[in-house]
Amino acid sequence: MNDRVVFLLHPSLRARAYLQTAMRAGLGPDLAVRLGSDADDAADPAWSAPADGSFDPRESLVATLDRYGVGEVQVDDPDVNGARLVAVLRAIAPSLVVFTGGGILREATLAAAPRWLHVHPGRLPDRRGSTCIHFGLLLDGRVEASAIFMRAGLDGGPVAYRRALEVDPTWTPEGLDHVDDARIRSRVLVETLCRLREPGFAAEEQDAGDQKTFYVIHPVLKHIALTTALPSAQDAAREETVS
Amino acid sequence: MDYPYVGLGRLSRRKPYSFSPFGGSAFLEAHAARRESFGEELRRTGALHRFEREAGPSAECVEIEERCGILDGELESAWKDELAACGSVATADWLERIVCDHRRETLPLAGDERWSVRVVRRWVERFEAFGCVHARYDRQGRRVERDPNRPDVVVRLAAATAQAGSDADDVATATIHLNALLKANDLVDAQWHHVGGERSTTDADFALMALELESVLLDRVARHAAAVQRTKEAGA
Numbered sequence: 001m002n003d004r005v006v007f008l009l010h011p012s013l014r015a016r017a018y019l020q021t022a023m024r025a026g027l028g029p030d031l032a033v034r035l036g037s038d039a040d041d042a043a044d045p046a047w048s049a050p051a052d053g054s055f056d057p058r059e060s061l062v063a064t065l066d067r068y069g070v071g072e073v074q075v076d077d078p079d080v081n082g083a084r085l086v087a088v089l090r091a092i093a094p095s096l097v098v099f100t101g102g103g104i105l106r107e108a109t110l111a112a113a114p115r116w117l118h119v120h121p122g123r124l125p126d127r128r129g130s131t132c133i134h135f136g137l138l139l140d141g142r143v144e145a146s147a148i149f150m151r152a153g154l155d156g157g158p159v160a161y162r163r164a165l166e167v168d169p170t171w172t173p174e175g176l177d178h179v180d181d182a183r184i185r186s187r188v189l190v191e192t193l194c195r196l197r198e199p200g201f202a203a204e205e206q207d208a209g210d211q212k213t214f215y216v217i218h219p220v221l222k223h224i225a226l227t228t229a230l231p232s233a234q235d236a237a238r239e240e241t242v243s
Numbered sequence: 244m245d246y247p248y249v250g251l252g253r254l255s256r257r258k259p260y261s262f263s264p265f266g267g268s269a270f271l272e273a274h275a276a277r278r279e280s281f282g283e284e285l286r287r288t289g290a291l292h293r294f295e296r297e298a299g300p301s302a303e304c305v306e307i308e309e310r311c312g313i314l315d316g317e318l319e320s321a322w323k324d325e326l327a328a329c330g331s332v333a334t335a336d337w338l339e340r341i342v343c344d345h346r347r348e349t350l351p352l353a354g355d356e357r358w359s360v361r362v363v364r365r366w367v368e369r370f371e372a373f374g375c376v377h378a379r380y381d382r383q384g385r386r387v388e389r390d391p392n393r394p395d396v397v398v399r400l401a402a403a404t405a406q407a408g409s410d411a412d413d414v415a416t417a418t419i420h421l422n423a424l425l426k427a428n429d430l431v432d433a434q435w436h437h438v439g440g441e442r443s444t445t446d447a448d449f450a451l452m453a454l455e456l457e458s459v460l461l462d463r464v465a466r467h468a469a470a471v472q473r474t475k476e477a478g479a
Contacts, residue, residue, distance in 0.1 A: 126415065138464065139415055141471040173265035212415055215371035218425040219248065219263040220274050221418070221464070226265060228468040236267050 004030045005193075006094040006113075009061050009072075010080060010102030011040040013047050016064070017182035018100050018189055020055035023068045027193040031071050033088060034061055035102065036078035050183045051170035057179065080105060086112045096196075098189065099150065107152045116150040116157075117192065119185040122214075123162065124148060125206035128155040129214035131222075133176050133184070138225035142166050143184060147192035149203055154213065158203035161192040173226045173233050244269045246277035253433035257374025257392075260426065278454055281432050285451040288442075363407045366400055367423045376400050394434045395446055401427035402449035405456035414467045421460040428457055 007022070007029040009015040022028045034041070047057040065072050073092070075085050080102040089097065089112035097113045099105070110116060122132025123144035129135070136143045144164045151157035165187075171180045195201060217225075226233040244266060248259065266273075370376045378396050379387035390396075404427055408420030431450050435442070 135418070138468050139418060139471070141468070141475050177262050212419065213368075214419060215422060216258070216260050217263075218260055218422050219266075220271065220425050220461070221422055222263060223265070223267075223271050224461075224465050224468055227268060227271070228465070228472055233265065233267070236265075 004092065004094045005096045005098065006030065006089070006092060007032045007098045008080070008085075008100060009034045010100050011036040011061065011078065012101055013044070013057055013178060014182040014185060015061060015100035016057055016059065017050075017055045017179075017186040018098065019061060019064050020059065021186035021190055022098075022193065023064065023070075024054075025190045025193075027190055028068060028070055029098065031073065031092060031094070032061075032065055033085065033092070034065075034072050034074045035080065035085065037076055038062065040078060046178075048175065048179050050175075050179050051168075052183065054183055055186065078102065081109045085109070089113050098193075104154075105150060105152075110150060110152060117160065117189075118148055118150045118155075118157075119188050119192070120146050120148060120155050121181060121184060122146065122155075123164075124155060124159055125208070125211040127214060128211060129216070131217040132214055133181060134217045134222050134225045135214045137167070137229040138221060141229050145184060145188040147188055148206075156206070158205050160201075160203045161188065161195050163188045163191060167229055167231070169231045171230060171232065173230065173236070176226075176230075244273045246270075246273040248429040249277060249281075249432040249436070251433070251437050253429055254437055277432070278428070278457065281435070282451060282454045285447050285454070288447055363403045367404055367407070367420065370400060370427065371423055392430065392434075394431075394438055394440070395443070397427060397434060398431050398446050398449045398453070401431050401453035405453045405460070408460050409456055414464060417460055418464050421457070421464055424453065424457050424460065428453055 007015075007019060009019060009032050011034075019028070019032070041060045041062055043058050043060065049057055062072075064070075073088055075082065075088055077084050079085070080099075086109055094113050096115045096117060099116050099118045105116065120128075120132070121143060122128065122136060123140075124146040127135060127144065133143050142164055144162065146155075146159050146163075147161040148155065148157040148159050165184060168180075175181075253259065366376060375391040376396060377386045377388065378390045378393055401424060404420050404424045408417050408424055411417035411420060431453065435450070
């Protein structure tokens, strides 16, 4: 096996954030596997730029890879569990695959590499599920993200790194579903990649007794979370009252 | 603004909640108004009228406490707190009676005649993961018969979820149940108004119980979120 880090780039805003943020920090991949066609790698007009300028959502994955001279293998099928992807990963034999999203990985896919790194926007093991940014705001008044070495099942696997993030006044209600989510996760990804290089690094198994799964947040709870914890949402509500 | 999750579209879309747009305080007001109006409708057709006719609104708190004695220990400890928080004696007594009905009800799940915590958790997980719930599952959680979102099952799911949320010791667990309850109550409302067929008085009882407890749970979670913010601001 090579000591090789691969970014698995699903065509998404998050993948652009991960790649650009990691490259800027000097922690980019040795090789990228890019899922989907070149047409899939087009920006969605709805993607807005992050307030901190940490990445450019308009820059395609191909453009970033070219700019930094990172080699890529393109797999036309965007399915993260596709047979072609599994074959490509087996041929590359990476030591670590950074997962940028695109679906729930099957065991056969996970078996194609020894370690898969995923950043979950919630505190594990007790904040599982895809909308834990909002549940974190609701219950803790902040966001906590966890980087895990993935195993089969929702947000399972040993925790490599945890990070609590206080509310940033530039986060917006819309952004937390898209650009701010990508920004939070890419920041934690970079810190995790740094941590992996530290001597004596060890991941921590999740305590099965503490696990709690939060399913997709209902809009009422989402609104309570946002209007309670997010300054920009409170400003919007005040303006609404005045008008 | 109209509350958008109780229309015909709720019946055709099992999971309409991903990436829901932000509507500010107007959205929360629309939700509260819709629940209030549905609650009023249920009261006109269902439980509170029956209670008032049978037991009268003058029931004393001490009688409620005595009647609670028929419940088993688990329900008793949980519901005394809930009853104490109700404020209205009539509503409290009504809720207590619903609990008794609920305890006699046979759960439409194979091999389990009570809404145990384990069964409700399984039911909620199915509902959350698949956006629907079937009438019967076996002890391993496998679907026994395909019958998605039958209205009488959905209303019982809502009531059982409301009860489990009220029983929760910690706010995180209460929030998990409340999240499912909000979705189930949306579906109950949509089915009530857009699906034909007879409604039993028990269905109305369960629906109103689920709405009342949604309000109690929402208050609990909102107060928790506000307290967290106050603590943070005091620390800063």
